[in-house]
Amino acid sequence: MASFSIAVAFGVRLLLVLLFLPFSALDKILNFRGAVGQARQAVHSTGPATVLILIGLFVEIVMSLGILTGIADRFAAFVLAGYCGVTALLWKQFWKPGDFWSGGKGRELFWDFWKNLALAGGFLLVTFGTGASTVATFFSDPFASSNPYSISETAR
Template sequence: MLTLSVAVAFLVRLMLVLLFLPFSALDKIVNFRGAVGQAREAVHATAPAVVLILIGLCVEIGMSLCILTGYFDRAAAFVLAGYCGVTALLWKQFWAPGDFWAGGKGRELFWDFLKNFALAGGFLLITFGTGAGTVESFLANPLASSNPYAVAAPRP
C-alpha cells in the first residue's frame, strides 16, 4: 500500500506539471524563434521577448522539477500559479478581439484563460494545502517542503 500511495502522489503532481515539463519547455527549445515571436506580441521588442522566453523556460523546468521531487515544492507551486496567471493575462486576452459573443477567437481564448486559472488553483493546493489551517504554515515557512511522499503511520 505504501508503494501505491507514493505512486498516486507522484502521478497527481506529474499530471499538474506535464503541460510544462516536458511539453511547453520542449516546444520553447525546439521552436525558440516562434516562442520569441509570440512573446513579442506582449512586449513589442526582441530582446525583452527573448528574456521572457528564457525566464519562462527556467520557471517551467525548475519549478516542475521542484514539484515532482518535493524539494521547495510549495514555493515552486506558488511561482507556477503566478506564472499561469501572468501568462493568462498576457496571452489569453479573450476581451481583446471583441468577438466573444459571436463565437470567434475571443471565445476560444476565454476557455484557455479559464484553464490557466484552474491550473493555478491546482498549484495553490500544493502551496497552501487543502485546509484553512495549512495557510499559516506556508506563510511561516514558504520554502518548506510539503513532504509529498511521506506516508503517515496508521492510527491504532
C-alpha cells in the same frame, strides 16, 4: 499500500506539471524563435521577449522539477500559480478580439484563460493544502518541503 500511495502522489503531481515539463518547455526550446515572436505580442521588442521566454523556460523546468521531487515544492507551486495567472492575463486576453459572441478567437481565448486560472488553483492547492491553517504554515517557511512522498501512520 505505501508504494501505491506514493505512486498516486507522484502521478497527481505529474499530471499537474505535464503541460510544462516536458511539453511547453520542449516547445519553447525546439521553436525558440516562434516563442519569442509570441512573447513580442506582449512586450513589442525582441530583447525583452527573449528574456521572458528564458524566464518562462526556467520556471517551467525548475519549478516543475521542484513539485515532482518535493524539494521546495510549495514554493515551486506558488511560482507556477503566479506564472499561470500572468500567462492568462498577458496572452489569453479573450476580451480584446471583440468576436466572443460570434465564436471567433475571443471564444477560444476565453477557455484558455479559464484553464490557466484553474491550473493556478491546482498549484495553490499544492502550495497551501486544503485547510485554512496551512496558509500560515506556508508563509512561515515557504521553501520547506511538504514531504509529498512520506508515509505517516496518522495519515490513514
